[in-house]
Amino acid sequence: MSVTDIASKKNSGASPIPQLALELAAATRMLEAEDILDYSGHISCRIPGRDDAFMIQIGSTSRQELGPADILIVDYDCNVLEGEGKPPSETVIHAEILKARPDVNSVIHCHMDLAIAFTMMEGVKMLPMRARASRWKSGIPTHPDPSHIKLVEQAVDLANTLGPHHVALMRAHGLVMTAESVRHLYIDAIHFKENALAQLQVLQSGAKPVPLTEEEIEAIELMEMRDWHAKKLWNYYIRKGFKEGQLDPEWQAALTPTKESMKREKMFDDKVLAKMKR
Numbered sequence: 001m002s003v004t005d006i007a008s009k010k011n012s013g014a015s016p017i018p019q020l021a022l023e024l025a026a027a028t029r030m031l032e033a034e035d036i037l038d039y040s041g042h043i044s045c046r047i048p049g050r051d052d053a054f055m056i057q058i059g060s061t062s063r064q065e066l067g068p069a070d071i072l073i074v075d076y077d078c079n080v081l082e083g084e085g086k087p088p089s090e091t092v093i094h095a096e097i098l099k100a101r102p103d104v105n106s107v108i109h110c111h112m113d114l115a116i117a118f119t120m121m122e123g124v125k126m127l128p129m130r131a132r133a134s135r136w137k138s139g140i141p142t143h144p145d146p147s148h149i150k151l152v153e154q155a156v157d158l159a160n161t162l163g164p165h166h167v168a169l170m171r172a173h174g175l176v177m178t179a180e181s182v183r184h185l186y187i188d189a190i191h192f193k194e195n196a197l198a199q200l201q202v203l204q205s206g207a208k209p210v211p212l213t214e215e216e217i218e219a220i221e222l223m224e225m226r227d228w229h230a231k232k233l234w235n236y237y238i239r240k241g242f243k244e245g246q247l248d249p250e251w252q253a254a255l256t257p258t259k260e261s262m263k264r265e266k267m268f269d270d271k272v273l274a275k276m277k278r
């Protein structure tokens with residue numbers, strides 16, 4: 001059975017696959033609209049309850065037109081198990097990172113211009129500049145291999161460069177980024193681009209960048225509500241995506257949180273606030 005077949009039976013079962021395929025397709029289209037993906041780049045995600053395979057798009061499908069029917073299920077040797085089409089030539093990146101990082105459920109590889117620029121500046125490192133960049137406090141390593149990653153050995157090297165971090169730049173090529181879900185990965189990619197732009201603007205002004213200090217990052221993280229923030233941004237971008245015609249109208253009910261449900265969300269962590277007031 002292909003993902004498409006499963007997707008057509010969407011309302012008949014509780015399988016998370018159709019919903020995840022839809023989210024993966026929607027996130028891809030929206031990241032293309034944000035100039036984070038383009039004619040290349042891809043997102044993968046694990047399939048709950050399966051440790052033999054993950055989802056990724058058909059390599060040749062336009063990132064602007066991706067739908068759940070274009071999502072393949074592939075094993076960790078990059079063989080297609082379900083769906084018709086060939087996975088991207090750099091699928092091995094996803095396989096090796098997902099193998100190396102059990103804490104990660106979704107991976108993006110993209111060729112974001114702003115990120116690549118930071119791999120070509122002598123003596124300049126990408127730094128956590130904006131508040132949301134506290135996500136990358138552990139570091140932003142750069143992988144030295146600028147070639148396309150098509151071999152397992154290359155992908156293992158890249159996964160080693162990434163190590164325990166949430167992102168790694170790839171010299172003159174792009175980046176890889178990881179998160180706990182497709183939605184979290186989406187918002188991280190948005191914030192990563194914002195942060196790169198902020199640092200570049202400071203550098204272009206001729207001033208010395210002043211990144212977040214460890215103390216500032218600690219204070220930011222104390223107030224952080226990552227899941228709520230991801231939900232808020234997803235709600236914003238998904239609605240924008242439908243308004244601007246990036247997404248198919250028939251996906252609306254499956255992807256858009258209702259205004260009512262958003263109203264009920266807690267925006268403060270009472271325990272943290274009580275601690276701050278003391």
Ligand SMILES: [Zn+2]
Pocket residue numbers: 090109110111148149173174
């Ligand atoms: Zn690439």
